[in-house]
Amino acid sequence: MSNSFDPAALRRTILEMAFAGSTVHIVCAFSIVEILAVLYRNHLHLGDGTPRAEGRDYLVLSKGHGVMAQYACMRELGWLNDDDIRNYFGNGTILKGLSDAHVPGLEVTSGSLGHGLSVGVGMALGAKRKGSGQRCYAIVGDGEMNEGAIWEAILFAAHFKLDNLTLIVDENGFQAMGATYDILNLGNLVEKLTAFGFDSQAVDGHDEVALDEVLSKIKHSSNGKPQAIVAKTVKGKGVSFMENRNSWHYTRLTQASYADALAEINATSAANGDRRR
Template identity: 60%
Template structure:
């Protein structure tokens, strides 16, 4: 999966649907590209295949990035992209489990993480070998259910569960350090009984290597990958600019953003 194409698809969807959450979709593009390309197992390329690995987008407002990957996989057609968020469209602005390929209805932050832990426990009990990945935002770590789920995962030694933290430093209403200071996210997950690594969240080779390193650890601990990212990555006027959490594209900003993404200058 080419990240330029994924970002272009996100822009097309956001413009077609006159909708928001572009910046928080762009920050997870590389994470998703690596997962779908090299790690997630979908027997027969079927999004609802028995025995598939689970990808839970707990930060459900970034779902356009996942839709873009599903389009590349052939699970969504061009018409769905072109009519995103329009009347009658099946594709919503938050993750919706009624869409094959989306495991959880999320958007109520903190919820998806706990569901992912439950999926991992079920796979462990059934001995299926399935892995579960849960992508959360750093602002989402303000939510108590995250840490309840983390304690549960460590207690049950869910070494088939990996949380990926999109650490872009921003959330809906400001910088994470201004809302609730998190300190070292890696140290927090280590203290909760996880194996944990930090990585540049836009370096695909580094992401791939970190995922493989975490899975290769023979411990019974669950895994945490803290990805340092840039909100709005790929478009200069969106990068680290929190206004693009809720700003809609117009014809001018859409054209400028597409030009930057296609050139790949940011």
């Protein structure tokens, strides 16, 4: 693999896994593709490059149902191979539909939403006390922000001045059963997180340049405040008939929809390539 973490390639891998395993949560993975690509490409310190390297930065996917996006990045790193992808949800596979800490490369077992951030806060606190220089990046969903445990973790992180913690909110506007606005409206998350003691800012979660700039700035900040990025994203980004269609949260691919989705991603990728030349 090239380790380029090209978003189109990552989305193709997600589709390949979802079709092979006849499984769901495609659109939840699509919305965090660029976030993960930029983190793995430019910001995560991976030590010797093995999944459990000593001194590595921690990437906590609290939004555990988006794990196929992380698996796609792990394929780029060579931590997963083509057979792992083709056998997703098959007999004997270790790869599950939610993040599981038993899989090397995944830091937490999550999917019971609201708990992963607390684990990440603990990791950041441990690294801070050891003086190891390790950073923790925790990705949560905006629907997950409904959980009280999230806000307890946020209060704890601010109290202990965990400026090695970066919280990234995938604000795609939906959760399993509907729009976040309708189910429990949290208003302006940047303002709320700032009020809770974080340095907070919003960014287009699909703009790799903007994400890279924000993350670079954060890495050089040590002002005693944890950091928060509210990433404005599109659920299902990259495939038009999935975008902002919350029914795809639990919809499985057919042969026809798989072919249509791949064709659209390939066409967009080719067009973007032409524009860059």
